[in-house]
Amino acid sequence: MDRTQFQKLYLDYERGRIDRRAFLKASGLGLAAAVLAACTPGAGASTKPSAGTSSDWTPPEGVNLGDTLNLTTWPNYHDQATLDKFKDLTGVSIALTIFGSNEEMLAQLQAGSTGWDVLVPTNYTFETYGQLGLLEPLDLSKIPNFVSSRYEARFLEPAHYPAGSSDLFGISKDWGTTGYVVNTKNATKPMTSWKDFFDMAQGELSGKVMIHDYQLTSIGNALKYHGFSFNSVDPNELAKAEETLLAAKPHLFAISSDYQPPMRAGDAWVAMAWTGDGVQLNRDIPEIKYIIGSEGGEIWSDFFAVIADAPHRDAAYAFLDYMAVPAVMAADAAFHGYPIVDSAGIDLLPADFKNNPIIYPDEKLLSPLEFGAAVTLTDQNRADLWNRVKSA
Amino acid sequence: MEDSEGRSKTANGRGSGLVTALLLVPTTAWYLFLLVVPLGILIVFSLGTRTDVGGYSPGLTLQNYADLPTRWPAFQNTLTLALIGTILCALVAYPLAYYLATRAGQKRTVLLILVILPFWTSFLVRTYAWLQILGANGIPSLLQTLGVEPRPVFLNTHAAVLLGIVYNYLPLMVFPLYVSLERLDKRLIEASKDLGANRLRTFFQVTLPLTAPGLVSGALLVFIPMMGEYIIPSILGGGKIYFVGNALVDLYLQSRNWPLGSAAAIGLIALVVLTATVYLRLTRVSSQRDVSLL
Numbered sequence: 054m055d056r057t058q059f060q061k062l063y064l065d066y067e068r069g070r071i072d073r074r075a076f077l078k079a080s081g082l083g084l085a086a087a088v089l090a091a092c093t094p095g096a097g098a099s100t101k102p103s104a105g106t107s108s109d110w111t112p113p114e115g116v117n118l119g120d121t122l123n124l125t126t127w128p129n130y131h132d133q134a135t136l137d138k139f140k141d142l143t144g145v146s147i148a149l150t151i152f153g154s155n156e157e158m159l160a161q162l163q164a165g166s167t168g169w170d171v172l173v174p175t176n177y178t179f180e181t182y183g184q185l186g187l188l189e190p191l192d193l194s195k196i197p198n199f200v201s202s203r204y205e206a207r208f209l210e211p212a213h214y215p216a217g218s219s220d221l222f223g224i225s226k227d228w229g230t231t232g233y234v235v236n237t238k239n240a241t242k243p244m245t246s247w248k249d250f251f252d253m254a255q256g257e258l259s260g261k262v263m264i265h266d267y268q269l270t271s272i273g274n275a276l277k278y279h280g281f282s283f284n285s286v287d288p289n290e291l292a293k294a295e296e297t298l299l300a301a302k303p304h305l306f307a308i309s310s311d312y313q314p315p316m317r318a319g320d321a322w323v324a325m326a327w328t329g330d331g332v333q334l335n336r337d338i339p340e341i342k343y344i345i346g347s348e349g350g351e352i353w354s355d356f357f358a359v360i361a362d363a364p365h366r367d368a369a370y371a372f373l374d375y376m377a378v379p380a381v382m383a384a385d386a387a388f389h390g391y392p393i394v395d396s397a398g399i400d401l402l403p404a405d406f407k408n409n410p411i412i413y414p415d416e417k418l419l420s421p422l423e424f425g426a427a428v429t430l431t432d433q434n435r436a437d438l439w440n441r442v443k444s445a
Numbered sequence: 446m447e448d449s450e451g452r453s454k455t456a457n458g459r460g461s462g463l464v465t466a467l468l469l470v471p472t473t474a475w476y477l478f479l480l481v482v483p484l485g486i487l488i489v490f491s492l493g494t495r496t497d498v499g500g501y502s503p504g505l506t507l508q509n510y511a512d513l514p515t516r517w518p519a520f521q522n523t524l525t526l527a528l529i530g531t532i533l534c535a536l537v538a539y540p541l542a543y544y545l546a547t548r549a550g551q552k553r554t555v556l557l558i559l560v561i562l563p564f565w566t567s568f569l570v571r572t573y574a575w576l577q578i579l580g581a582n583g584i585p586s587l588l589q590t591l592g593v594e595p596r597p598v599f600l601n602t603h604a605a606v607l608l609g610i611v612y613n614y615l616p617l618m619v620f621p622l623y624v625s626l627e628r629l630d631k632r633l634i635e636a637s638k639d640l641g642a643n644r645l646r647t648f649f650q651v652t653l654p655l656t657a658p659g660l661v662s663g664a665l666l667v668f669i670p671m672m673g674e675y676i677i678p679s680i681l682g683g684g685k686i687y688f689v690g691n692a693l694v695d696l697y698l699q700s701r702n703w704p705l706g707s708a709a710a711i712g713l714i715a716l717v718v719l720t721a722t723v724y725l726r727l728t729r730v731s732s733q734r735d736v737s738l739l
Contacts, residue, residue: 112489154698154699154703156698157699160698181498260598263683266699268700306598306600306601307684309686311686315580318582319582320598320600431499433700436700437515440697441515444687445518
């Protein structure tokens with residue numbers, strides 16, 4: 054179609070001689086419009102592969118769920134298909150707010166009036182959240198699909214507040230470890246420990262290594278380098294970790310928790326990483342391996358929790374119940390690559406997922422790992438140390 | 446007669462006073478609620494203490510200000526890079542503005558639009574574009590194919606952050622310079638030449654002093670936002686090139702030490718005010734003339 058033809062067509066449309074559909078079709082703009090529509094979130098949902106089938110879960114009867122749910126979570130952590138399916142079943146669309154650290158989530162909640170409904174907190178936050186009354190104790194009668202007997206106790210325990218009480222403030226989403234990814238094509242010398250990580254960062258890998266922009270993991274792993282506890286708040290041990298971090302800093306490529314892009318681009322060869330990022334990177338670039346430091350380090354578990362005074366409380370409970378359905382969580386895990394806890398959900402996982410050593414590592418690598426402690430998150434000395442390292 | 450005249454005058458005066466007051470309401474409210482009140486909150490917070498789990502608890506201590514020197518590297522880094530950035534902006538912008546004002550001729554309008562054009566795209570998008578250009582698959586890999594070994598690293602260096610801030614704030618320097626060069630009386634330059642001064646001498650004795658106000662205001666326009674910069678160092682500096690802005694974000698959101706964060710924010714404001722004042726004093730003395738901000 055040339056310009057004059059298009060102009061004529063446009064005039065016809067403007068004057069009402071043809072309708073919008075005919076105009077779009079004849080002008081070829083319809084295709085562009087269709088592509089745009091498909092890119093609009095939610096619009097193309099019905100044609101996407103669904104997470105489980107609709108019979109896996111039905112919304113609670115006689116409850117008005119509204120039309121929105123605010124979910125505050127981590128990057129690369131949910132399959133859009135899972136969220137779209139929830140919208141199809143309930144009419145509730147989920148708005149995501151993405152954070153890089155538990156500390157930032159906590160800072161926002163402390164400031165107040167977030168309007169959030171569902172939060173994805175990590176094990177060590179519950180004591181602080183409980184103390185500050187920021188989450189609500191879950192009414193389990195509204196989450197019938199959650200069957201606690203199918204959950205390994207060590208992963209569920211942290212969500213009880215006060216510790217040991219029967220009040221549960223979160224249900225498990227998944228768990229994982231904090232190790233590091235290595236592009237073995239570039240970093241050819243074998244690496245197995247945090248000692249390797251920090252020593253080689255200052256040696257042959259200078260300029261190619263990244264650590265998290267997160268005091269909890271970066272300080273914790275520097276503590277492991279010296280053989281101290283990941284959770285240490287001992288001033289002498291922290292001083293040693295600070296030395297290590299300060300010595301490594303000029304050799305680092307970056308201090309950032311957004312390490313997937315530089316690992317993919319080849320800017321970074323080694324980066325402190327969480328399980329799912331290891332899985333996602335290894336899936337696309339097989340020479341990128343995931344290492345759990347032989348000295349130990351962190352094992353963690355994440356939860357779905359409901360914010361106290363959540364504006365869309367009923368939708369929040371409906372979402373927790375939906376995510377507790379084994380078929381739904383298994384389909385979601387296939388996307389994000391983090392191991393899940395519910396044994397019925399694990400049964401539904403494909404064999405290559407269950408046998409992936411990044412996702413379910415050998416028990417002998419797991420046993421030295423520690424769960425982060427509440428004080429590890431909030432300790433003033435650690436906070437100050439991290440600030441000094443970053444501003445050095 | 447006198448009586449009624451006097452009364453009508455007063456009424457007039459009152460009327461216009463009321464209009465003036467009404468016209469000033471939006472600006473006053475703006476400054477009161479978005480500048481004075483937040484500043485007051487900052488001051489109050491800066492005198493408090495951090496609770497055990499972070500945040501703010503009321504107090505009356507100067508400890509946070511006493512702790513400020515521990516953040517000195519961030520202040521020093523910010524000041525150094527903002528100063529170098531401002532100087533680089535001036536060095537790049539002056540020839541450009543000179544060309545636009547004196548030599549561009551018919552192309553001038555188009556070229557001026559080209560200077561503003563980058564502002565039509567989001568600042569964030571442009572900075573991310575630099576991330577790609579400077580990243581391993583950008584210029585470094587191009588240089589590698591041209592035989593530069595090992596592949597150079599540009600990202601997360603002081604140079605990358607400098608490039609980012611100069612690139613982003615350059616137009617703010619170009620425009621005031623352009624305006625002052627454009628207004629420059631060309632006959633003065635001719636006179637200088639007629640009196641035997643060569644081009645260099647004419648530039649340093651006539652053109653530069655007469656366009657100094659543009660240079661001074663341009664420098665302030667780029668220096669002040671550079672001091673408060675946060676996004677460019679965090680994208681192009683990879684958490685290694687640390688500005689006070691980054692320290693503030695970390696203090697508020699990571700370590701949740703709001704009182705120290707507030708003290709650091711006030712420290713930054715003080716540093717900017719101090720530097721700008723010293724700068725204005727110095728430029729005023731050296732050029733022996735009043736300098737207007739814009």
